Amino acid sequence: MENKLSEKMRGEELVGRSQQMFFTPEEEENFLYPDSLEVDFDKTAEFDAAEMNASEINKKIRALMADGVGTITVNNPGAQHSIAAGILNRLKLNINGSLGYFGCGLIDGPVINISGRVGWSCGENMMSGVIEIAKNAGSTFGAAIRGGDLVCHGDVGGRTGICMKGGTIIVGGRTGAFTGFMMQRGRMIIMGDAGNNLGDTMYDGMLFVGGKISSLGVDATEAEMNDMDVRWLTSKLKLYNMDTSKIKNMTKIVSGKQLWNYDNLEPSEKKLVL
């Protein structure tokens, strides 16, 4: 079948164009992406991954989802890399063990609980959903995250939330150097100490630190906490059973906006008119 819209997209220049879409909000009552898998949270499955490689584990998760299983438990993942990456579906996933690099990256929707530790770049490019890690995490935790809650109850490495573009990162312990490096949006809560160059060249977003800050990065500056911040912090920390009594002593860090050199090019974004 001819697909006119796709042909147009392939050929057009994405510069300041308006495109008329035919969409009526009243007629759409879907909560899931088109073509997403129908899963039931009450339908559960569990498997042992000790003898499986990463590809086999990911294929097994997808096969269970295709069968409508909405709650999956993976035992003994063996700290393998790229486990549970790219899940664009509602799902409850419990991982009993630790993950290697790029665990749960690019996800959009699932709620994932990890009982062990995670390696570099856990939750990188995450779009939505929840990842909760019981122990420690490696460097570049939540790199380029765009949405959702990424929670580590232990310590994390350096460059946490590098290029963060939205969402929430919560660290129960300490975080390493260059946390919030080039952060553009979103919020980060560090319950413990933060390493050198916190928020270096951050463009926007907010960092809340409960412990000691080794040093601030370029253009990162301290700001006053307001009532909305306190309310938001309280509700988020309660969600993940963290100590809300630390909020009153937290330091809020934002961008000093001295490196903002934007011009008026933004209208070149593509536009849709409904």
Next chain:
Amino acid sequence: MSTKHNEPQHIGYRYDVNLVADPEKITPFLKKYIEVMGWKDLNWLEDIHMGYEEDRPAVFDRNINAWVTVPENIKLPESQQDRDMIARELLVKFQMSRRHPLVDLKKEYSKL
């Protein structure tokens, strides 16, 4: 360095990106969406706000990197918190629609 570069400039956002969502303003549709997804709060929608595009209210859709203009027949309240909730609801409905541009892109380019 020129004076121009010493002055803080407007980033061009059409809303306060750091405005914290008021959970009391949540709509029944969003409440159900959160329940369906198994989340406990607005999750990624905390970062969604009602902005403006060519003097019309609009919401930014990150999936297509475009502003989506709000239909004219939708009456918007004065409060930014209420407007933000409408923006969130509209965006979810649009992204989940079969008429969303990504549906066609997926047909054309998906390797699966």
